[in-house]
Amino acid sequence: MPYTNEKKLKELLQVYFIMGSPNCLKDPILTLEEAIAGGITFFQFREKGTGALKGEEKTKLASELQEICRDHSIPFIVNDDIELAIKLEADGVHIGQDDEALRVVREKMPGKIIGLSAHTMEEVKTAIREGADYVGIGPIFPTLTKTDTKPVQGTKLVEEIRSTSLSIPIVGIGGIHAGNAAKVIESGADGVSIITAISQAVSPKEVAAQLKKVVLEKSK
Numbered sequence: 001m002p003y004t005n006e007k008k009l010k011e012l013l014q015v016y017f018i019m020g021s022p023n024c025l026k027d028p029i030l031t032l033e034e035a036i037a038g039g040i041t042f043f044q045f046r047e048k049g050t051g052a053l054k055g056e057e058k059t060k061l062a063s064e065l066q067e068i069c070r071d072h073s074i075p076f077i078v079n080d081d082i083e084l085a086i087k088l089e090a091d092g093v094h095i096g097q098d099d100e101a102l103r104v105v106r107e108k109m110p111g112k113i114i115g116l117s118a119h120t121m122e123e124v125k126t127a128i129r130e131g132a133d134y135v136g137i138g139p140i141f142p143t144l145t146k147t148d149t150k151p152v153q154g155t156k157l158v159e160e161i162r163s164t165s166l167s168i169p170i171v172g173i174g175g176i177h178a179g180n181a182a183k184v185i186e187s188g189a190d191g192v193s194i195i196t197a198i199s200q201a202v203s204p205k206e207v208a209a210q211l212k213k214v215v216l217e218k219s220k
């Protein structure tokens, strides 16, 4: 059973901040607080890459970030780590094509948000069939954040999905910032997912606010 009605989720996905401690210029807690003050609408804890926390330290940071999200009614999603998501009673998880099968995750987390990465129309259709609540499409633009991405695909797959009658919520991801976010929304994505542009900003609040403005303008 999907988490919520699609319309509501499409609104929630508009400015989707993703980060872990390795991505942050400043303290992760401060970074998230500033991003929320700037207007992000959705958050994913993705503790990955060089220097990523593990075990108790990872759980502690996740719990602290979750509490900040809860205080501001921002959905808190965990990337990959299903056990951590269940332990924290997170609002959901984001999984990739090579992570645990969606139907297994759905059994473990009924009623929660389950997002899936997809790179082809085939993967999108399978995601819908298996009950994904949203799909992350990318990398839209070149990115240095995830080193093992599929080829950069621009907005073509987003446009292709939107040219069909498929109504699944879509977020674009990969190299997105305030200067190119409009193109992603214009192509038909419901939201943009951002790591570097916010987490490495001198003012995460300012960047989040710029992104929110662009997305709201283009979503009218």
Ligand SMILES: Cc1ncsc1CCOP(=O)(O)O
Pocket: 138, 139, 142, 143, 144, 145, 146, 149, 173, 174, 175, 176, 193, 194, 195, 196, 197
């Ligand atoms: C997790 C992920 N999946 C596809 S690209 C990417 C990284 C996006 O990071 P950034 O917003 O810094 O380009």
Ligand SMILES: C=C1C=NC(C(F)(F)F)=NC1=N
Pocket: 016, 018, 044, 046, 079, 094, 096, 115, 116, 117, 135, 136, 137, 171, 172, 173, 193
């Ligand atoms: C690899 C990823 C691809 N897409 C997304 C999201 F933007 F949330 F859909 N998150 C990820 N961690």
Ligand SMILES: [Mg+2]
Pocket: 079, 080, 094, 095, 096, 099
């Ligand atoms: Mg994964």
